[in-house]
Amino acid sequence: MTTFPKETIAAVATPPGKGGVGVIRVSGAKVAHVIRLVLGKSLHARKAHFLPFLDQDGTTIDSGLALFFPAPHSFTGEDVLELHAHGSPVVLDLLMRCILSLGVRMARPGEFSERAFLNDKIDLAQAEAIADLIESSTVQAARSAQRSLQGEFSKLVNTLVEELIHLRLYVEAAIDFVDEEIDFLGEGAIHGRLSELLLRLGQIQRSAKQGCVLRDGLTVVIAGRPNVGKSSLLNCLAGRETAIVTAIAGTTRDLLREYIQIDGMPLHIIDTAGLREGADLVEKEGIRRAREAISHADLVLLMVDDRQSKNGDHLISEWTENLPIVRLRNKIDLTGKEPGMLETDSGVEITLSVKTGAGVETLRQHLKQCAGYDSGAGDVFLARRRHLEALTRAREAVENGLRQLEEYSAPELLAEDLRQAQHALSEITGAFTTEDLLGRVFGSFCIGK
Ligand SMILES: Nc1nc2c(ncn2[C@@H]2O[C@H](COP(=O)(O)OP(=O)(O)OP(=O)(O)O)[C@@H](O)[C@H]2O)c(=O)[nH]1
Numbered sequence: 001m002t003t004f005p006k007e008t009i010a011a012v013a014t015p016p017g018k019g020g021v022g023v024i025r026v027s028g029a030k031v032a033h034v035i036r037l038v039l040g041k042s043l044h045a046r047k048a049h050f051l052p053f054l055d056q057d058g059t060t061i062d063s064g065l066a067l068f069f070p071a072p073h074s075f076t077g078e079d080v081l082e083l084h085a086h087g088s089p090v091v092l093d094l095l096m097r098c099i100l101s102l103g104v105r106m107a108r109p110g111e112f113s114e115r116a117f118l119n120d121k122i123d124l125a126q127a128e129a130i131a132d133l134i135e136s137s138t139v140q141a142a143r144s145a146q147r148s149l150q151g152e153f154s155k156l157v158n159t160l161v162e163e164l165i166h167l168r169l170y171v172e173a174a175i176d177f178v179d180e181e182i183d184f185l186g187e188g189a190i191h192g193r194l195s196e197l198l199l200r201l202g203q204i205q206r207s208a209k210q211g212c213v214l215r216d217g218l219t220v221v222i223a224g225r226p227n228v229g230k231s232s233l234l235n236c237l238a239g240r241e242t243a244i245v246t247a248i249a250g251t252t253r254d255l256l257r258e259y260i261q262i263d264g265m266p267l268h269i270i271d272t273a274g275l276r277e278g279a280d281l282v283e284k285e286g287i288r289r290a291r292e293a294i295s296h297a298d299l300v301l302l303m304v305d306d307r308q309s310k311n312g313d314h315l316i317s318e319w320t321e322n323l324p325i326v327r328l329r330n331k332i333d334l335t336g337k338e339p340g341m342l343e344t345d346s347g348v349e350i351t352l353s354v355k356t357g358a359g360v361e362t363l364r365q366h367l368k369q370c371a372g373y374d375s376g377a378g379d380v381f382l383a384r385r386r387h388l389e390a391l392t393r394a395r396e397a398v399e400n401g402l403r404q405l406e407e408y409s410a411p412e413l414l415a416e417d418l419r420q421a422q423h424a425l426s427e428i429t430g431a432f433t434t435e436d437l438l439g440r441v442f443g444s445f446c447i448g449k
């Protein structure tokens with residue numbers, strides 16, 4: 001675990017720029033010293049004081065509210081001072097300079113949250129939820145982040161960790177008392193508990209997956225031959241004329257990005273240059289970029305003109321192995337086909353007309369389904385890919401353990417799998433961490449958090 005931080009840190013906690021109020025936060029052992037010198041008097045715990053803020057020669061920099069939260073009852077668990085000044089960058093700069101001259105150093109990004117974590121005020125998933133709440137771009141994302149921040153996600157994970165600890169004790173007892181008459185492992189009880197554990201892991205995984213989509217959004221790339229209606233679809237989904245649409249093949253050359261929401265689910269949609277041979281230099285570059293965008297997509301909408309018989313797969317098949325593809329047959333207003341969705345051998349195919357709008361709603365609903373998103377689901381908590389990965393590792397370990405038990409009756413191997421599963425889950429809440437993981441988590445925060 002990281003060494004206990006000794007230095008006192010300070011940062012402006014409000015966003016850069018001008019505003020009604022600007023807040024400076026100070027945390028650490030030197031807070032009392034800062035209070036004495038900047039405020040000239042002592043403060044009552046957790047009471048708002050309206051006071052002048054003084055610089056070293058006693059001149060008033062500004063007046064405002066000062067709040068003192070003595071350790072351990074503060075956000076970081078250390079002594080914390082908050083100064084609420086006027087939101088002027090100059091005033092805040094002067095105040096910061098004054099505080100930093102008292103042996104306090106500038107906080108690194110996320111350092112307040114990191115200290116809160118190191119002092120056991122919050123766990124790692126909650127610390128991440130703070131950053132996610134601040135960054136959230138939809139109401140649903142904010143609500144889910146709040147749920148994680150209040151510890152709902154951690155509570156679920158901790159219950160599973162407890163169960164794993166019990167199971168490990170049980171299995172290890174069975175190994176130690178192998179000669180006893182009672183056959184612990186043969187009873188079927190352990191089998192049932194493992195299956196139950198897998199079920200619950202699966203539920204959390206589903207919920208976390210939704211949380212991940214809510215946080216990061218799905219990246220959807222529209223690809224296909226020139227002139228099939230890709231840019232028209234982008235405009236239609238975005239609800240505005242972002243892309244130029246003409247009857248000339250090769251209209252789009254650059255990648256065009258739009259950020260949209262479908263019933264609260266964030267989507268990054270990318271329109272690309274039509275794929276074809278023999279294009280000019282500019283279009284060739286566009287096609288190269290299109291291919292790159294496709295290879296990084298979460299989902300590809302592969303569009304063809306319904307008047308053409310081919311499904312367009314040959315255009316992208318070389319570099320889209322394992323990539324989810326939804327096939328779109330556009331311009332059905334010209335062929336008279338009915339709008340709708342079809343399950344084919346190669347996946348889902350949606351017939352639509354971007355021009356008349358027929359079938360577009362089917363596509364929108366299908367995109368939600370692809371992301372596993374349910375706007376009515378109440379118990380989603382915001383999650384990160386890191387959490388999903390840990391949940392997957394835990395699940396694989398338990399599955400493997402169950403197999404060891406069923407196929408080889410090998411309790412030693414099961415015990416090791418259970419240990420690994422516990423380890424993976426504990427990484428989510430930070431009960432097991434490495435310096436590297438902490439650096440990655442807190443380094444992505446903004447200053448003052
Ligand atoms: N009839 C009909 N025309 C459509 C439909 N969708 C798009 N179009 C027309 O098809 C032509 C090409 O549309 P775009 O959206 O520019 O096609 P694109 O795939 O982006 O083309 P490139 O950028 O050249 O690759 C335009 O004239 C559109 O108005 C549709 O559903 N029905």
Ligand SMILES: [Mg+2]
Nearest residue numbers: 230231251252
């Ligand atoms: Mg286009």
